[in-house]
Structure formats: C-alpha cells, structure tokens
Amino acid sequence: MTPPESASSTAPTVRARWRGVRWIVLLGLVVVLVAVGTVLFGPDQGEARPLDPADTSLKGSKALAELLRGQGVQVDRVDSVEEAAAKGPGRLLLITSTLYFNDHDLAEIQGDRVLVHSFGSLDALAPGVETEPDPARQRSREPECALPAATAAGSAFLGGAAFTGPSGSVGCYPAGDGWTLLSYPNAGGTTTVLGSADFMSNQRLSEDGNAALALNLLSTGKPVTWLVRPDEPPVGRLPGEAGRSVYDLMPAGIPWAVLMAGLSVVLVAFWRGRRLGPVVVEKLPVVVRAAETVEGRGQLYRARRARARAADSLRAGTIDRLTPRLGLYSGADRHQIVAALAVRTGEDQQRVGGALYGPPPIDDNGLVALAGYLDFIERKVSEL
Amino acid sequence: MTLTGRAGLVAALGVVVVLIAPSPVPAVAGVCLLLAAAILVDLVFAGAVRPLRFHRSGERLVRLGQQATVELVVENPGRRRVRGVLRDAWPPSAGASPRELKLDVPPGERRKLVITLTPTRRGDRESVSVTVRSRGPLGLAARQGGHRAPWAVRVLPPFLSRKHLPSRLARLRELDGQHPALVRGQGTEFDSLREYVVGDDVRSIDWRATARRHDVVVRTWRPERDRRVLIVLDTGRTSAGRVGDAPIPLAGAPANGSSGLLVRPDTRPVPGWPRLDWSMDAALLLAALAARAGDQVDFLAYDRAVRAWVAGASRTELLSSLVNVMAPIEAELIEADAQGMVAAILSRAKRRCLVVLLTDLNSASLEEGLMPVLSQLSSRHLVLVASVSDPLVAAMAGQRATAEQVYDAAAAEHARLERRRITARLRRHGVEVVDALPEDLAPALADTYLALKAAGRL
Numbered sequence: 072m073t074p075p076e077s078a079s080s081t082a083p084t085v086r087a088r089w090r091g092v093r094w095i096v097l098l099g100l101v102v103v104l105v106a107v108g109t110v111l112f113g114p115d116q117g118e119a120r121p122l123d124p125a126d127t128s129l130k131g132s133k134a135l136a137e138l139l140r141g142q143g144v145q146v147d148r149v150d151s152v153e154e155a156a157a158k159g160p161g162r163l164l165l166i167t168s169t170l171y172f173n174d175h176d177l178a179e180i181q182g183d184r185v186l187v188h189s190f191g192s193l194d195a196l197a198p199g200v201e202t203e204p205d206p207a208r209q210r211s212r213e214p215e216c217a218l219p220a221a222t223a224a225g226s227a228f229l230g231g232a233a234f235t236g237p238s239g240s241v242g243c244y245p246a247g248d249g250w251t252l253l254s255y256p257n258a259g260g261t262t263t264v265l266g267s268a269d270f271m272s273n274q275r276l277s278e279d280g281n282a283a284l285a286l287n288l289l290s291t292g293k294p295v296t297w298l299v300r301p302d303e304p305p306v307g308r309l310p311g312e313a314g315r316s317v318y319d320l321m322p323a324g325i326p327w328a329v330l331m332a333g334l335s336v337v338l339v340a341f342w343r344g345r346r347l348g349p350v351v352v353e354k355l356p357v358v359v360r361a362a363e364t365v366e367g368r369g370q371l372y373r374a375r376r377a378r379a380r381a382a383d384s385l386r387a388g389t390i391d392r393l394t395p396r397l398g399l400y401s402g403a404d405r406h407q408i409v410a411a412l413a414v415r416t417g418e419d420q421q422r423v424g425g426a427l428y429g430p431p432p433i434d435d436n437g438l439v440a441l442a443g444y445l446d447f448i449e450r451k452v453s454e455l
Numbered sequence: 456m457t458l459t460g461r462a463g464l465v466a467a468l469g470v471v472v473v474l475i476a477p478s479p480v481p482a483v484a485g486v487c488l489l490l491a492a493a494i495l496v497d498l499v500f501a502g503a504v505r506p507l508r509f510h511r512s513g514e515r516l517v518r519l520g521q522q523a524t525v526e527l528v529v530e531n532p533g534r535r536r537v538r539g540v541l542r543d544a545w546p547p548s549a550g551a552s553p554r555e556l557k558l559d560v561p562p563g564e565r566r567k568l569v570i571t572l573t574p575t576r577r578g579d580r581e582s583v584s585v586t587v588r589s590r591g592p593l594g595l596a597a598r599q600g601g602h603r604a605p606w607a608v609r610v611l612p613p614f615l616s617r618k619h620l621p622s623r624l625a626r627l628r629e630l631d632g633q634h635p636a637l638v639r640g641q642g643t644e645f646d647s648l649r650e651y652v653v654g655d656d657v658r659s660i661d662w663r664a665t666a667r668r669h670d671v672v673v674r675t676w677r678p679e680r681d682r683r684v685l686i687v688l689d690t691g692r693t694s695a696g697r698v699g700d701a702p703i704p705l706a707g708a709p710a711n712g713s714s715g716l717l718v719r720p721d722t723r724p725v726p727g728w729p730r731l732d733w734s735m736d737a738a739l740l741l742a743a744l745a746a747r748a749g750d751q752v753d754f755l756a757y758d759r760a761v762r763a764w765v766a767g768a769s770r771t772e773l774l775s776s777l778v779n780v781m782a783p784i785e786a787e788l789i790e791a792d793a794q795g796m797v798a799a800i801l802s803r804a805k806r807r808c809l810v811v812l813l814t815d816l817n818s819a820s821l822e823e824g825l826m827p828v829l830s831q832l833s834s835r836h837l838v839l840v841a842s843v844s845d846p847l848v849a850a851m852a853g854q855r856a857t858a859e860q861v862y863d864a865a866a867a868e869h870a871r872l873e874r875r876r877i878t879a880r881l882r883r884h885g886v887e888v889v890d891a892l893p894e895d896l897a898p899a900l901a902d903t904y905l906a907l908k909a910a911g912r913l
Contacts, residue, residue: 361696
C-alpha cells in the first residue's frame with residue numbers, strides 16, 4: 072500500500088519537471104544535430120596551409136605543384152627533416168617554414184635550396200646572406216638583373232624582406248639597398264632566398280610573370296622535395312637529453328588521476344552548491360535618519376561658506392531663547408533687547424549689539440568667535 | 456536529489472586508487488561505477504520526502520524584542536526512516552533559529568521540532584517553506600524536497616512606555632480624589648451631595664438641598680468621564696525618519712564593522728527607531744490611560760488613505776486591538792494628505808472630542824498640509840499635536856568648537872527655529888503642542904492629557 076500523496080509538497084514531480092525542461096531539451100537536441108550534420112556533411116574547410124602543395128585554398132600552392140608535375144618534375148611533400156633527408160641528395164629542397172625544424176639538420180641536406188619565410192635560419196641555411204633592416208612592401212617588381220630565370224619571367228609579385236648576399240651572388244627584384252630575390256652557388260648546388268613566396272600561392276600564380284618565375288626557379292630538372300609545416304606542431308615533444316619528453320617520464324596514471332580529481336571537485340561543488348530550501352526575500356522599510364536634512368543644510372552652508380546665513384541662524388536662535396528670559400515679549404525690537412541684555416550681563420552695549428545685529432563675520436574664525444560669544448551671553452543670562 | 460561531502464571524499468580517495476592501480480583506465484572506470492552505484496543505492500533507500508506531513512502549533516503573537524516558539528510536528532507515513540536535516544524558511548527579520556534542524560523520524564512515527572523566532576521588525580511574518588533533506592543509508596546522497604507548512608506570527612509593537620502607566624494611573628486617581636474639593640470647572644460633572652465640613656468652598660454649598668435638610672449640604676464634582684479621544688497617526692513620509700537610540704535594534708539598521716573593505720566604514724550613529732514607532736508607543740500609553748480614565752478611545756492611521764481604523768473598542772479589548780492594527784503599519788514614502796486626513800477625522804468624529812495628532816512638526820509639510828485646514832478641525836474639536844524631536848539636532852546645535860561644527864550648529868539652529876515658529880503658530884490656533892525627545896514623548900503626552908482632564912477641557 073502506498074501512502075497518500077501529501078498535498079503540502081512543493082517539490083516538482085518527475086512529470087512536472089519534464090514538462091518544464093522538455094523545450095530546452097528539444098532545443099539542445101536540435102542544436103547538437105545541426106552541429107553534427109554541418110561537421111559531417113558540410114564542405115571541408117580546414118585551416119589554410121600557406122604554400123602547401125596539397126592545399127587548394129587561396130594561400131595554398133596546389134596549382135604550382137600540379138604545373139610542376141605536368142612538366143614532368145617529381146614533387147614530394149614532406150613535413151619533417153628526417154623524411155627530407157631520407158629522399159637523398161641531389162634534389163631541390165623547397166623550405167616553406169623552419170619553425171619546427173632543426174636548422175643544422177636541414178643544412179646538412181645537400182643540393183639546391185629555395186628558402187622562403189626563413190629569416191631566423193639564414194645563418195645556418197644561407198650563410199653570408201644578410202637581411203636589410205627595412206622591410207620591403209609586397210608589390211609587382213621588375214627583375215633588373217642578369218638571372219635567366221628572372222629575366223625570362225619578367226615582373227613578379229615580390230617583397231617582404233630584402234637581402235644582400237656574399238660575393239658571387241646574383242640579386243634580382245631590388246627593393247631599397249637590397250634584393251628580394253637572391254641566388255648564389257653553394258657547396259652542393261644553388262641557394263635561392265626569397266623575401267616572400269606569395270607569388271607561388273594559388274591566388275597570385277596567374278598574375279604577372281609569377282607562374283613563370285616559380286617554374287623557372289623550381290623546374291631545374293631535379294626532383295623537388297617540398298618541406299611544409301607539420302600538421303600538428305609537436306608541442307612538448309621536443310626531444311630532451313635522452314630523447315624523452317616530459318610526457319614520457321610521467322607515470323601513465325597521472326592524467327587519469329587528474330581526471331578523477333576533477334570529478335571529485337565537481338562532486339564537492341554540487342554538494343556545496345545545492346541550497347537547502349529557497350532564498351527568502353523580504354521588503355524592508357527604508358532606513359533614513361531624520362537628521363539628514365539638517366546635516367545636508369549644514370554641509371551646504373559649509374560648501375558655500377555661507378557665513379551670513381549661518382550667523383543669522385545662530386543669532387535668531389539666541390534671541391529667540393533670550394527674549395522670554397529677559398522678560399520681554401516676542402515682538403520686542405532690537406534696541407530693547409540689546410539694552411536689557413547689556414544690563415543683565417554687564418557687557419558693553421556696543422559689543423552685545425554687534426554680536427546680535429552686527430555685520431556677518433568676514434571669515435570662519437570670526438564665525439566661531441561669534442558662536443562662542445553668543446554661547447557666553449546665553450550662559451551668563453541663564454546663570455543670573 | 457543532492458550529494459553529501461562524503462561523495463566528494465570518495466572521489467578524492469579514488470585519485471589515490473587510480474595512482475596506485477597497475478592499469479589506470481579500469482581503475483577510473485571501477486571507481487566511477489562504484490560511486491555511481493553507491494549514490495543510486497542511497498537515493499533508492501533514502502526515506503521519501505514527498506509523503507511527509509507537517510503540523511504546526513505555537514504562538515501567533517509576539518511583542519517586538521521578545522521570543523516566540525513555533526512547534527513543527529513532522530509525520531512520516533512512508534515505509535523508510537527519514538534521517539537528515541530540515542530547514543524551516545522564514546523571512547530574515549523573523550530571526551528564526553536554528554537555521555537547520557536535525558531530523559530523524561522512523562516510519563509511521565512523528566517528531567516535534569521547535570523553532571525560536573526573535574523578530575527584529577513589526578508586522579506579519581510567515582513561514583515560506585519547509586525543506587527536508589533525507590540522507591540515504593551510506594550517507595553519500597540525499598533526497599530533497601520542499602513542503603508548504605503555513606504559519607504566521609504577528610509581531611506587535613513593544614509598548615515600552617507601559618512602565619510609565621502605573622505612575623500616571625496614580626496621578627489619575629489623585630485627580631479623582633482631590634477633585635471634589637475643587638471648584639466646579641467647565642467639563643466637570645455633578646457627582647453627589649454630602650454634608651459640609653469645615654474647609655469646603657462655601658461657593659459649592661447647594662442652598663436648595665440645604666433648605667430641604669437640616670444640614671448644610673455641598674455639591675461634589677468628579678472629573679468628566681465618557682469623553683472621546685481620537686488618536687490619529689500620520690503614516691506619511693515624515694514618520695519614516697529615524698530618531699533617537701533604538702531600545703530594541705530593528706532590522707535594516709546597518710551592522711557596525713561588518714561592511715566590506717571597499718565600502719567606507721559608516722562612522723555616523725546607528726539609526727534609531729522611526730518616528731512612527733515612537734508615536735505608536737506614545738499612542739498606546741495614552742490609550743491605556745484614557746481607557747482607565749473612562750474615556751472612549753478611537754484610533755486612525757492615515758497618510759493618503761485610511762491605513763487603520765479602530766472604533767468603539769471596549770475598555771478591556773482596546774489595547775489588544777490597537778497593537779493588532781498597529782503591527783503591520785509601516786511609514787509610506789508619500790506626502791501625507793492633510794486635507795483628506797481632516798475630512799476623515801470630521802466624518803468619523805461627530806461629537807466633540809480630543810484629537811491627538813501624532814505627526815512631525817515639519818514646517819514645510821505642515822505649512823502646505825495641515826495649517827490651511829486646521830481651523831476646520833480646531834473649531835469643532837480640541838486638537839493636540841504630538842511630535843518627536845530629534846536629539847541629534849539638539850546635539851548638533853550645541854557643538855560649536857570648529858568652523859565645520861558651527862556651520863552644522865547653524866543648520867540645526869535653523870531647524871529648531873522653524874520648529875518653534877510652527878509650534879507658536881499652532882498654539883495661536885488653540886492647538887495644544889507636545890514636542891518631546893523620543894523617550895519622553897509618551898510620558899509627556901500622558902501628562903498633557905491628564906492636565907487637560909484636570910482642567911476640564913476635554
């Protein structure tokens with residue numbers, strides 16, 4: 072037998088709770104479905120990978136790679152130094168990024184070399200080449216040099232940085248005191264340094280003589296090893312002394328223990344966060360001191376240094392209290408009051424008159440003195 | 456449902472287990488599953504909260520400053536023991552304690568819990584809800600649910616001035632006793648005839664009665680009885696201002712020293728009671744005294760509408776009905792409508808009576824409100840205006856050491872002057888005025904009433 076439901080309960084039943092949240096649940100479900108559908112069936116728009124021979128976006132270079140292949144040049148895309156070295160010497164190495172690579176390992180690969188975006192690694196990869204301090208604007212430039220690859224191509228979209236090279240080097244596309252394309256023979260072949268490689272991108276390839284310049288530079292009859300930035304930067308996996316990263320040294324249980332600790336925090340948060348009953352609100356009456364208006368008036372006097380008004384108030388208060396004590400009616404004029412007061416207190420009539428009806432004090436000290444004197448008169452009258 | 460700290464602790468122990476275990480993944484899965492299973496067991500075997508029944512008993516009335524106890528009987532008709540905590544939620548100013556009560560009710564039984572209320576404000580306080588958290592046998596999780604168990608406690612004005620009542624009653628009896636010796640005055644009533652004794656006023660000899668008898672007979676008089684007193688409480692904005700020191704701390708007064716670091720500590724004195732509460736105190740003393748003196752006391756609270764109206768209460772019930780209607784009255788933050796107030800008084804008081812108007816002697820609001828319509832009232836009734844003066848203003852007027860203090864003193868002097876002027880104007884209209892410090896208002900008002908009675912002016 073189940074006991075009858077108490078009518079006093081205010082906790083929502085399961086059904087009531089479901090009725091309350093069903094629209095939110097439905098909405099959440101729709102959002103999740105749309106998100107999953109978009110990811111699964113939408114166009115694959117990954118992050119643009121600049122100068123990647125497999126990237127078809129504006130910044131990629133698949134067009135150039137296809138052109139090279141169409142001319143019978145073998146293009147191999149690699150994303151590590153080991154792979155590049157494994158291809159063997161006697162090839163053309165196009166280096167689009169040196170961010171995650173060891174410069175010295177790269178420098179040991181013999182053969183032709185085309186360097187882009189690698190200003191930090193010039194010392195190792197192109198010794199003797201200096202970068203000009205002023206950056207060069209990217210624009211269409213004329214070759215103005217004797218390099219056949221450049222003169223055949225004509226104007227091209229170059230800039231970014233300008234270089235000066237060692238003796239024997241050929242500079243093209245000048246910018247300022249340097250050249251944005253620099254070519255010189257090295258031990259195993261030719262090294263070409265480029266200020267920028269935007270002319271090789273899908274976006275720029277069809278303009279000017281960009282395509283011609285790119286093809287002239289890369290199709291030298293040797294197979295091309297195209298080194299690109301790796302898909303996933305090897306964060307934290309930088310080899311240590313024994314070739315082992317921090318993660319290799321960590322016991323396998325640690326990430327799981329952290330997960331467990333997180334769960335424990337969540338449970339504790341839920342324990343502390345659940346309130347025992349509702350927050351009770353109450354309308355309280357206003358709290359205002361009755362003297363606030365008087366204080367406000369005092370502060371106004373103070374702010375404006377209203378000595379005349381302040382003195383008037385003090386005098387009026389004193390006169391108001393003194394007249395009945397002096398045996399005068401409330402309408403007595405000033406001469407009567409001053410005379411009676413002077414007789415009563417024995418003070419000089421001039422001085423009493425000045426204090427009660429004289430001009431307002433000229434400074435704060437005068438006001439304090441006036442207040443003190445009025446007090447003195449009052450005390451004297453009440454003492455007698 | 457809810458969890459307890461133990462669930463978090465078990466999960467924290469799970470961290471150690473995972474670290475020690477040879478293979479972490481099964482360990483994590485095991486700990487999680489175990490915890491989930493234990494929580495589920497706890498929820499299933501915890502006593503049900505929904506079928507609980509609640510019964511209340513206890514006090515319904517309490518004076519401000521005193522404690523009331525309310526009993527809550529929890530009946531468990533379910534099949535499992537309900538063990539855990541219970542919170543009876545009252546508004547903060549009800550001062551309910553303890554906040555949480557331990558609860559342990561076996562199936563089919565009932566337990567009584569006692570809640571103590573220490574109210575910090577007048578008015579009606581109602582219990583909002585009763586929440587029960589019923590723990591499972593393992594103590595990892597609990598069921599929680601709310602119930603409505605209504606109970607209201609009315610917090611009455613404290614009537615602190617009742618300590619003045621015995622001395623004023625003695626004065627009243629004195630008045631009664633000495634009166635026959637007094638010469639007949641306006642408003643006194645013929646009491647009886649008695650034989651002349653030496654020392655009696657010869658003017659009170661009743662010659663007609665003396666002629667009928669062989670003795671000289673004098674008439675005696677007694678103080679007037681069965682007069683009417685109408686106490687009118689102004690509940691407009693001016694009655695919200697706080698004055699004096701609170702004899703009983705009220706809710707809403709800022710706590711000293713507990714303000715945050717960013718807030719500049721308030722060095723000004725803690726606000727006392729609103730004028731309204733001091734006026735109520737004085738009204739209660741006057742009502743108690745007048746009822747004993749045999750007068751009929753009516754009560755009206757008014758700002759822009761009638762907030763309370765008590766008429767024709769018998770002598771024994773008067774005080775209780777007064778405190779009952781006064782309890783929920785709060786000062787409204789609107790300008791009182793003096794014209795409406797006078798109209799309400801005139802429509803209610805048909806016969807001549809003493810109208811005691813408890814308001815503030817604020818020259819600005821009286822000038823525009825009461826003064827133009829005062830003659831309507833004072834021509835038909837005897838009007839007595841009673842007001843609480845602010846001791847803070849008096850203190851400000853007295854401090855004159857520095858220039859800043861002198862400016863404040865000038866402002867205070869200005870305020871007092873205005874007050875004296877409006878008092879003088881009221882007196883010229885034939886209105887009695889009582890202007891006293893908060894603690895002195897009730898006895899001063901009672902004394903004025905006694906003086907009026909002695910003079911036979913009612």
